[in-house]
Amino acid sequence: MSPAALVGLGLTEMSPRPGGDATELAVAALGAALDDAGLARADVDGLVVGSSQGVRPDRVGVALARQAGLGDLRLLEHVEIKGATTLAMVDRAVRAVGEGSARTVVCVFADAPLRAGGSAGSTYAKSGGxxxxxxxxxxxxxxxxxxxxxxxxxxxxxxxxxSAADLCAVAVSARAWAVDNPAAVQRTPLDAEAYFASPVIAEPLRRLDCARPVNGAAAVVVTADPGIGRAPRVVVRGSGAVHPMRRRRAGAESWFGGGRRAVDDALAAAGMVRADLDVLELYDPFSVVTLHLLEEYGFCPAGKVGPLVRDGAIAPGGTLPVNTGGGQLSGFYLQGMTPLVEALVQLRGDGGGRQVPSARTALVGGIGGRLDHHASLVLEAA
Amino acid sequence: MTAAEDWLLDPSLAPSTGGRLAPLYAGAAEGRLTLPFCAACDLPLELEQQVCDGCGRDDVAWRDVAAEGTVHTVTVVHRRETGLVRAEDPYPVADVELTSGHRLLMAGRRPSAPPAIGTPVTVSFRFLGGVAVPAYDAAVPASGPPTPLPQESPR
Known part of the structure; x- marks a missing residue:
């Protein structure tokens, strides 16, 4: 056995328009991932499924195994930990192939929040009971x-x-990366003037501070068998997760703090330090989350993230490449798959115009709830 | 505007008054702000918390608290979902640190400018579909009648 690796990647179109239900998107992504890895359905003995929480007309579950035409499986699970789901799915697969309880595991996430007759914003506004x-x-x-x-x-x-200029810098940096990402939903170059012309949704967040929901699916293939899958392989060097129980009480911060261990643990498992990471792919449903996570995860001293992003450090050509496909802000919002997919694209050298030169290592960060769940993976090109 | 008609939201958003938050709504219906504490160690608890994170006891005691606090954070919501939001202008929502130690989200009792973070507020109630829900008032003398905005000023 070799270390667990990601040996296949399958994506559907990331569509900002209604169309496709989550199941058919999941089936398509699964098939594409197997094709990418050079595998047949009969080679798969594990399936880990993730779907979005909240009100959806159709959510994928373990029935996907039947719907997608798979054979007998040894591992079949539906994982749910809000936005941290995708990284928990990969971690589950890594552990299974490491202990030998499965040999070839596909992790599939699909979501279809966009429906005819209503915007995604409307769908979310009407959800919650x-x-x-x-x-x-x-x-x-x-x-x-x-x-x-x-x-x-x-x-x-x-x-x-x-200040709002910090939020603006994150949105502008993300868009600059998305310009060269064919899968990104928003690819028109963006400057500060256009950012500040964007409508306010809820102060201080403008439309361009918010993720772009899509209907889409992504799948990855995990194995520790060096004979399975095709190059390039991306090795999972470490993982970490933490779920800080911050309380909503007077005199306390209920959203910030306690997340750093997710990254510390992943780096320790990988035998790496922060300076060893070539790209950071972070879950960025809102621009403020990028600002916060850069400090929370220790990539920037406390209180310094504003100047860092305003100097262009996280943009193309900067010293700290972050969300190199445009993230969820300008790329597409497929929850934890967004940063995972981009890390694979970069480490496989498939980034085209947005490729970070000689990127060999990546941190993938996932958050869930209201920054209640933090998970991370350290990946390295084999 | 009658007491039964909320200035902000459609009555379909009236909260269910049963379940874990029933004591809050029962108190609110009588004009009292009622919140949960640990019966053993008196720690203020979150609204759906069933076991005290301080001492581990599972005995929750709801009791009336002072209807006052300061603003922890605040937003002004510009997106107004058709059919759900009645207000015709952007509206503030504040997350308030109460002097009891709790944190509670609330809209304003009536249309008003957003209170800044750190501003003292008092808590009263809006009536949404006949259900009383906590709402903040910018700090003005408790005896003072509501004054129309934007001319409102402390006296």
Whole structure:
């Protein structure tokens, strides 16, 4: 056995328009990943499925194994840990192939929030129900996910002394990467003037501070058998996760802190330090999350992320390449698959115009809930 | 505007008053702000918390608290979903640190400019589909009647 590696990648179109249900998208991505790895369905003995939480007309589950025409399996699970799901899926697969409980595992994530007759924003605004804490929040005007993250963003800017210019720098940097990503939803070059002309959704977040929802699916193939799959292989060097229990109480921060260990543990397992990482692919549903995670994960001293991003460090040609496909902001919002897919593209050397020269190592970061769940992977090109 | 008609949201968003938050809504219906504490060690608990993270006891005691606090964070929501939001202008939502130690999200009791982070507020109630839900008032004397905005000023 060799170290667990990602040996196949399959993507559907990332569509900003209604069309396709999650199951058919998942089937297509799974097939594409097997083709990419040079495998047949009969070679698969493990399937790990992830789907979005929230109200969806159709969510993929373990029935996908039947729907996608797979044979007998030894591992079949549906993983759910909000936005950290994808990295937990890969971690599950890595452990299975490492201990020998499965040999070739496909991890599939699909989502189809866009439906005819309503925008994604409308779908999210109508989701959540009337019971419990969420019911009280919605009765107080917090509809959809943007206002919640707007509260978080306002707090972040308050405690760090940051400004809208920092949010703008993240959005502009992400777009600059997306220009050369054929899969990205938003590829028109963006400058500060256009950013500040973007409509405000919930202060301080503008439309261009928010992820671009798509209907789409992605699948990866994990194996530790050196005879399975085709080059290039991307080895999983380390993983980490932490779920800090910050309480909503007076005098405390309820969104910030406690996440760093997810990265520390992954780096320790990999025998690497932060300076060894060539690209950072972070879960960025809102621009403020990129700002926060760069500090939370220790890639920037506390209070310094504003100047860092305003100097262009995370943009193409910068010293700290972050979200090199445009992230979820300008690329596509396929939850944790967005940063994972881009890390694979970079480490396989398939980045085309956005390829980071000689990128061999990547950190993939995933967050879930309201920064309640942090997970990371350290990947290296074999 | 009658007491039964909320200025902000459609009554279909009225919260379910049963379940874990039932004591909050029962108190609110009588004009009291009622929140959960650990019955053993008095730690203020989150609204759906069932076991105290401080002492491990599972005895939750709801009781009335002072209806006052300061703004932890605030947003002004510009996106107004058709059919759900009645307000015709962007509206603020504040996350308030109460003097009781709890944090509670709330809209304003009436249309108003957003209170800045750190600003003291008092808490009263909006009526959404007949259900009383906590709502902040910018800090003005408790005895003062509501004044129309934007001319509102402390006296």
């Amino acid at each position: 009337t019971s419990g804490v969420r019911g009280l929040e919605r009765a107080s005007g917090l509809l959809g996910s943007v206002p919640t993250y707007a509260l978080l963003a306002a707090r972040w800017l308050h405690v760090t002394g940051g």
